[in-house]
Amino acid sequence: MTLAKIVYASMTGNTEEIADIVAEAFEDLELEVEIDECTQVDAADFEEADICVVATYTYGDGDLPDEIVDFYEDLQEIDLSGKIFGVCGSGDTFYDDFCKSVDDFEAVFTEIGAKKGADSVKVDLAAEEDDIQRLEEFAKKLATAAE
Template sequence: MALAKIVYASLTGNTEEIADIVAEALENEGLEVEINECTQVDADDFLEADICVIGTYTYDEGSLPDDIVDLYEELKELDLSGKIYGVVGSGDTFYEMFCSAVDDFDKAFAQAGATKGAESVKVDLAAEEEDIENLEKFAKELASKVK
């Protein structure tokens, strides 16, 4: 069975909830899913996975969350060729750099040689019905790449 690994950073719970939605949707596609908060894992844990997913919020003026910076730096140095990746996250459209951390991780995975399996999903604060549909579609697309 293919393994999907989801790693997330979340301060107030929105991204954690988004990661949980993706996890459930991937399980429904028949994948084995491991989900961890970013301080509990190292980037090279992605080497065991077939599908690599990052969930991140965005902080001050488009910064990465402090908790996920180390993982970001490690990720860029890995060789993830042959892996499928996707990135999701929460931000706030009030800010100019809406969900820019999602784009940063998109570039980091590409730099590591992984293949993008689905367009990133950016959520304004907490996921609502339409976001949940987008996240489920995201998961389906990722799963279709390893079947």
């Protein structure tokens, strides 16, 4: 069975909700799903997964959340060649660097050999109905890429 591992960072609950939406979409596609908050896992745990997903918010002016910095740095040290990845997250369009943390994680996944399975999904604050549809499509594309 295909294993999708989702790691998230969330302060207000918006990004945790985004991660939950993606997890439910994977479950509907009959994938095995593991979902963890970023301080509870090691980046190396992605080595066991077929699909690697990070859901993160962006703090302030384009900064990674403090709680995911260690995970981000550790991720740069592993080899995920052949793994499928996807990144999603929340931000606030008020800021110039909207969802920059999503872009930062996408760049790292590419550097460590993972294959992008779907375009990143960026959500302005909380997920609305159209965002939910985009997140469900994101999960479907990742699942298809892992087949």
